[in-house]
Amino acid sequence: MFVRWDNLKVDAEDSRTLPGYREPATVRTFDAPEALDTRFYEVRSKSALNKVPKQSRMPFRWTINPYRGCHHACKFCFARPTHVYLGFDADRDFDKEIVVKVNVPEVARAELMRPSWKREHVALGTNTDPYQWVEGRYRLMPGIWEAMRDSGTPSSVLTKSPLLLRDIELMKQVHEAAGFAANLSIPTLDEKAWRASEPHTPHPRKRIEAVAELNRAGIPTGVLIAPLMPGINDSPQQVEKILELCAEAGATNIGGIPLHLRGEVRDIFMEWLRSYRPDLVPHYEQLYARGAYVGKEERERIQALLRRGPGRRSVPGLRSPDPITMPERRPPPQPAQTKLF
DSSP states (O other), X not given: XXXXXXXXXXXXXXXXXXXXXXXXEEEEOOOSGGGTTOEEEEEOOSOXXXXXXXXXXXXXXXXXXXXXXXXXXXXXXXXXXXXXXGTOOXXXXXXXXXXXXXXXXXXXXXXXXXXXXXXXXXXXXXXXXXXXXXHXXXXXXXXXXXXXHHHTOOEEEEESOGGGGGGHHHHHHHHHHTOEEEEEEOOOOOHHHHHHXXXXXXXXXXXXXXXXXXXXXXXXXXXXXXXXXTTTTOOHHHHHHHHHHHHHTTOSOEEEEEOOOOXXXXXXXXXXXXXXXXXXXXXXXXXXXXXXXXXXXXXXXXXXXXXXXXXXXXXXXXXXXXXXXXXXXXXXXXXXXXXXX
């Protein structure tokens, strides 16, 4: 059967049935330098929409995740433990064994066009990045945005990649039809910290350029400085520079979230820290002695960096009541009136 990425493929090398999927996944590789030693598991998903648990603090209740695993290889990624449910490990496998839900645009359209769908906000990029490297090959996102536009569903995206600019015209259409917002994650501008902590992500300054281009196009776009890692990217000077540059880029909102270390992420991050900044290990062991989250005092210190950091007075117009920019609420589209004759 022909699929739209057949002309880009290297012959399938294997098949494997992943937990939670009935049909075996086709395992594919690409001969691109960026994808060496990486395998992509093509699966067919029964559902595209994921409901966020009620107890979650997220300002949305639905998500779509076209990929599982992420080539960005961020050492702090909170989504790493989800790979364990697929029979992979949360460390190297998360970066090198990527699951691709090849039918997600079609499934999303079917679900979003149902009469029972309430046109609630749907967020993308809340688990793994929908604009990671492999999206350049499979191009799943345009079909998802078309489904959002045609169904009148408000939506948003969080990403570390300027690749989202490829779909800017579709995003404008979604914004006009239902409301849309974008957010770029920019934890640091420090070259050493960036290359060490999120090695396969696009350059942070390219992300700031994307913020500017999206806002110029009329798409409300904010910035998430996350995670803020004590002693690595949380100095007032570092945060101030991000605030200033993102304000110049027209960022509608700037938020920040402290690092949290849940499940397998704790061991993965601490192992990385021992090689990158061994001097900080005792400090982190103290900060996270009681669990996955820093204490109240540390949270307040980090929030103060965003609210009252050096130079903050010279950055007018910024606000950060929420960590991310959300689309404006709009009334649902009215059904077309039919004619009797």
